[in-house]
Amino acid sequence: MAVIREKGYAHWDGRLAERRCRWAPIARTGIRLAFRKKGFKFVFAGAFLPSFFALAGLYVSERLGDFKALVQSNRNLLEIDPRYFKAVFTNGSFLFLLILVLAYGTAGLVSDDIKHGSLQLYFARPLGKKDYAAGKMAVVAFFVLMAAALPGLLLVAFKLVFAGSLAFLRAYPWLPLSVLGYAALLTVFFGSYVLLISASSRNARYAAVLVFGAYYFSAVLAALLKSVFGTPAMNLFSIPANIGQAGAVLFGQKPPLAVPAVWSFAALAGVCALAAAVLGRKIRGVEVIK
Amino acid sequence: MSIEVKDLHFRYGGVVALDGVTMSLGQGAVGLLGPNGAGKSTLLRILLGFLAPGRGEGRVLGYDIRREQAMIRRSVGYMPESDCFIAGMDAVTFTAYFGELSGMPRREAMKRAHEVLFYVGLGESRYRLLDTYSAGMKQRLKLAQALVHDPRILFLDEPTSSLDPTGRAEVLDLIRDIASHKSIQVILSSHILDDIESICASVVILDKGKVAAEGRMEDLRAIRYSLYEVRVKGDGAAFRRALESRGCRVDVTEDRLIKVYMPEGSDRMDLFRAAVQTGVQLRAFVKSRTSLEDLFAGVVGAD
Numbered sequence: 393m394a395v396i397r398e399k400g401y402a403h404w405d406g407r408l409a410e411r412r413c414r415w416a417p418i419a420r421t422g423i424r425l426a427f428r429k430k431g432f433k434f435v436f437a438g439a440f441l442p443s444f445f446a447l448a449g450l451y452v453s454e455r456l457g458d459f460k461a462l463v464q465s466n467r468n469l470l471e472i473d474p475r476y477f478k479a480v481f482t483n484g485s486f487l488f489l490l491i492l493v494l495a496y497g498t499a500g501l502v503s504d505d506i507k508h509g510s511l512q513l514y515f516a517r518p519l520g521k522k523d524y525a526a527g528k529m530a531v532v533a534f535f536v537l538m539a540a541a542l543p544g545l546l547l548v549a550f551k552l553v554f555a556g557s558l559a560f561l562r563a564y565p566w567l568p569l570s571v572l573g574y575a576a577l578l579t580v581f582f583g584s585y586v587l588l589i590s591a592s593s594r595n596a597r598y599a600a601v602l603v604f605g606a607y608y609f610s611a612v613l614a615a616l617l618k619s620v621f622g623t624p625a626m627n628l629f630s631i632p633a634n635i636g637q638a639g640a641v642l643f644g645q646k647p648p649l650a651v652p653a654v655w656s657f658a659a660l661a662g663v664c665a666l667a668a669a670v671l672g673r674k675i676r677g678v679e680v681i682k
Numbered sequence: 683m684s685i686e687v688k689d690l691h692f693r694y695g696g697v698v699a700l701d702g703v704t705m706s707l708g709q710g711a712v713g714l715l716g717p718n719g720a721g722k723s724t725l726l727r728i729l730l731g732f733l734a735p736g737r738g739e740g741r742v743l744g745y746d747i748r749r750e751q752a753m754i755r756r757s758v759g760y761m762p763e764s765d766c767f768i769a770g771m772d773a774v775t776f777t778a779y780f781g782e783l784s785g786m787p788r789r790e791a792m793k794r795a796h797e798v799l800f801y802v803g804l805g806e807s808r809y810r811l812l813d814t815y816s817a818g819m820k821q822r823l824k825l826a827q828a829l830v831h832d833p834r835i836l837f838l839d840e841p842t843s844s845l846d847p848t849g850r851a852e853v854l855d856l857i858r859d860i861a862s863h864k865s866i867q868v869i870l871s872s873h874i875l876d877d878i879e880s881i882c883a884s885v886v887i888l889d890k891g892k893v894a895a896e897g898r899m900e901d902l903r904a905i906r907y908s909l910y911e912v913r914v915k916g917d918g919a920a921f922r923r924a925l926e927s928r929g930c931r932v933d934v935t936e937d938r939l940i941k942v943y944m945p946e947g948s949d950r951m952d953l954f955r956a957a958v959q960t961g962v963q964l965r966a967f968v969k970s971r972t973s974l975e976d977l978f979a980g981v982v983g984a985d
Binding site for chain 1: 727730731732733751752753755758759760762764765766767769770771775779780782783784785786788790794797798801827828829831832859860863865
């Protein structure tokens, strides 16, 4: 071990600043740490696959004459409208890859801090619970927005480029807002969902499995309950179904479930409220055992 | 006064952790001493705003502990007792990160992190992942993150726990250096008497959530009692009983040295009178300087 005071202690002559975004260093560090994980870049890149396929479809739709033989049976799939965007961003493969990114990259956001006792270091700084939660939430938001909002807006832009006119935007001027609204919904929901699970466990691996498992288990549970009770309202127990329902509304499409869409929004909001309650209890500078 | 608290109460469910703690801490290194469960860590956590006292009030550097926690935390460095790090991070990033969270500009925080890591002796291993650090290195790292924003007060909670004798001596050396030269006030919480005795000028002894004694080490040693070490030939047990009947506390060491704690205001001639009364010969008589251990035993009643 090195000798103490190799260089000697010196006072710092700077001034501590009052930061407006105290959560920003937490967000930046969380994102950086996620990318340091082995293979995470590969997983993250995978989340863009559906968007690449969508981009290819978009290109083909503009060159139907060149790809006649290829698209004969799937012609209706290549009609580019809000339904196409809804199909891209609410389908199972996109959400699977997104969940994979979140489970691998962000499940340990709070659980690691609890496990390694670093919460007390955070709260020995001029940080509040809201700053901490906002910083961690921003990490999830970064990945969700990168996977959903950015490709969504780029697809709109490419559609205009490939078509060589603004006709598409004139027909659906609200579509970019739909993309942003849906991405915001995913951000708020998955931010709360991931932090809820992460704060509930001291083990990041266990939390990762839970992030992934709870999402799909909810769909299985909903299917079981629906078969037992025979009512479509049981679909509200399914996270993927609720996201699909909310996504359909935001993209101006007919909701797929036979229940009012507002119930799906309420179910998703319920998870967010639960997350807020759990985080309020779990995030503290000292673990109080009564 | 840098820290003042008045009538602080705190309980964990049904367990009383602090029971009317009132104290004022001035400049210099101050020891918070007490057996495990005395309320030392709870007191530090209340001062930092981690816990809200059930009753009472307090100020750290003039800032209210209930309402101005952010200002307190900007001015205070905290080294917790338990292990704490962020997995997947190296020491320099970790230290700079907490500097930045304290309000330091990013570049300054990084520069400063290098400095404090060299200061605590982690200069060579500052790019190593924290997951691979030994217990001693983690202890130094905790000190580094507490120092990075150049605090005015340093709260050290059991800083030498889980260290081997060499590591302990090195960390104590470091704390002594900070306390004596760097105009940073050190509040050292420990149940290890030697640590406090070797570093602190003042001490607050907590016992069962109450302040059992408080003041400058020298004053506390002087005012409570006088300590005499004597050796006798004859019936030591009778001699001991005679002294105890005169209000003295008597301990006998393994090598039959009798330590007599005479209460404030007692006459040392009582000791000779007791010897005459019980017919023992006094073979050695030394007025001893009381150690913190003696003081601790005197006020807490532990041997």
